[in-house]
Amino acid sequence: DAGVIQSPRHEVTEMGQEVTLRCKPISGHNSLFWYRQTMMRGLELLIYFNNNVPIDDSGMPEDRFSAKMPNASFSTLKIQPSEPRDSAVYFCASRLAGDVETQYFGPGTRLLVL
Amino acid sequence: GNSVTQMEGPVTLSEEAFLTINCTYTATGYPSLFWYVQYPGEGLQLLLKATKADDKGSNKGFEATYRKETTSFHLEKGSVQVSDSAVYFCALSDPGGGADGLTFGKGTHLIIQP
Numbered sequence: 001d002a003g004v005i006q007s008p009r010h011e012v013t014e015m016g017q018e019v020t021l022r023c024k025p026i027s028g029h030n031s032l033f034w035y036r037q038t039m040m041r042g043l044e045l046l047i048y049f050n051n052n053v054p055i056d057d058s059g060m061p062e063d064r065f066s067a068k069m070p071n072a073s074f075s076t077l078k079i080q081p082s083e084p085r086d087s088a089v090y091f092c093a094s095r096l097a098g099d100v101e102t103q104y105f106g107p108g109t110r111l112l113v114l
Numbered sequence: 115g116n117s118v119t120q121m122e123g124p125v126t127l128s129e130e131a132f133l134t135i136n137c138t139y140t141a142t143g144y145p146s147l148f149w150y151v152q153y154p155g156e157g158l159q160l161l162l163k164a165t166k167a168d169d170k171g172s173n174k175g176f177e178a179t180y181r182k183e184t185t186s187f188h189l190e191k192g193s194v195q196v197s198d199s200a201v202y203f204c205a206l207s208d209p210g211g212g213a214d215g216l217t218f219g220k221g222t223h224l225i226i227q228p
Contacts, residue, residue, distance in 0.1 A: 043218040043221070048215050101148070101163060101165065102160055103160075106157050107156055108156075
C-alpha cells in the first residue's frame with residue numbers, strides 16, 4: 001500500500017507569494033493531521049480533520065494559514081502571503097478510525113521562504 | 115496542558131554501546147506514549163508504543179516502559195548500530211484530555227560512530 005503522499009517535497013518561494021502544500025492520506029484513513037517542524041519549536045500540530053471536517057485548528061499560527069479537505073483522499077495547506085518565518089518542514093499524517101493512537105506520516109514538504 | 119520533555123542532543127555513541135534516551139511527560143488525562151524515529155530526509159515512523167501504565171513497547175531491539183509513577187517513557191537499546199543514527203521523538207496522545215493529535219518532544223539526534 002502507498003503511504004501518505006505529500007507534494008511538493010521541496011518548495012522555495014519569495015516572501016509574499018502564495019504557497020500550497022498537498023497531502024493524500026492512506027486510503028481508508030479518516031483522520032488527517034498537519035504538523036510543522038522547526039529547529040526552534042520542534043513538531044507542532046497545526047490542524048486536524050476527522051471525516052474531512054476540521055476539528056481543531058488552534059495550532060494554526062495566524063490567518064495567513066488555511067487548510068481544507070474537500071474529500072477523503074486530499075487535503076491542502078495554504079499560506080498566503082508567505083513570510084520567511086514560515087520556513088519549515090510541513091508533515092501530513094493520517095490515522096485509521098479503529099486505531100486512535102497510531103499516526104502514519106508522509107515524507108514532508110521542506111519549505112524555504114526567501 | 116500536555117507536554118513532553120526529552121534529553122537534548124546530539125547524543126554520540128560508538129557502535130555496540132548501550133543507549134538510553136530520557137523522556138518525561140505531563141498530561142491531563144491517561145495518555146498513550148510513543149517513540150517515533152525520523153531518518154534523514156524522511157518522515158516520522160512509529161518505533162514503539164505503550165497504552166497503559168507498566169506496559170513495555172518494543173521493536174527492532176528498542177524498548178520503553180510506561181512508568182506512571184515517574185511520568186517517564188525512556189527509550190533503551192542494548193547494542194546500537196550505525197543504522198540507528200536518526201532523530202528520535204517521544205510523543206503522547208491524550209484524547210481523553212480533550213486534545214487529539216500527538217504532542218511531541220523536540221527530538222533527540224542520535225549519532226552512532228563505527
